[in-house]
Amino acid sequence: MSLDVINRHSEALFEFLWCPVCGHEVFSHIPFEGVFCKDCNTQVELQESHEDRGYEEAVLACFDTDTTWNLHVDEKLRRDLPDGSARVKVFGAPGAYEVDWWSPEPGEDWEPIERGEFDDAKEPDDVPHLA
Template sequence: MSLDVINRHSEALFEFLWCPVCGHEVFSYIPFEGVFCKDCNTQVELQESQEDRGYEEAVLACFDTDTTWNLHVDEKLRRDLPGGSARVKILGAPGAYEIDWWSPEPNEDWDPVERGEFNDMEEPAEVSHLA
């Protein structure tokens, strides 16, 4: 008897994703624990969307800051998620992904960190010991 493994979420999806808390693009998978941002430890969980509107893939990426370390938003170059979580719907196919929507919707009170937004900024020395 053999077991069929269905790979629903390809590496290409994680190459497209970035963390809306810190803007970094590298994620770590810890077996039996989940997937986490390698920089700030924000957890990400992928779910299949119930509707795909004809796209090859439709995925919900759910970010949760319960596990995020040192969330000093102003000092550590991170932006907290409203209520500690946010979701993004991604449509497309490997190499051609696009964002359909964020929940909650970005507004003047919250805007997800863009990919690499803080890459050229240095962390203040007085809080570097917290990392």
């Protein structure tokens, strides 16, 4: 008897994703703990979508700010998620992913940080790096 290993969430998906709290694109995997934004520690969990509309992959990326550090320090460099969490549905295939929707829907009260939006900004020297 042999087991088939199915890789449902490829590295290419994490190369496409970015953190909606700080805009950074690098994530760290801590075994048995989860996947976190390397810059602000926002947790991301991937789930398969119930419908894929014929795309190779359809994934829900769920972001949670329970573990995020220094969210309150400088709102110009980080943006809190409504009620501490947000989800994005991603369709496509490696090299051709696209965002289908955000939940909650971006609007007047909330807008996710765009990829690299704060790359040129620097935190003030007096900002403590541990909350």
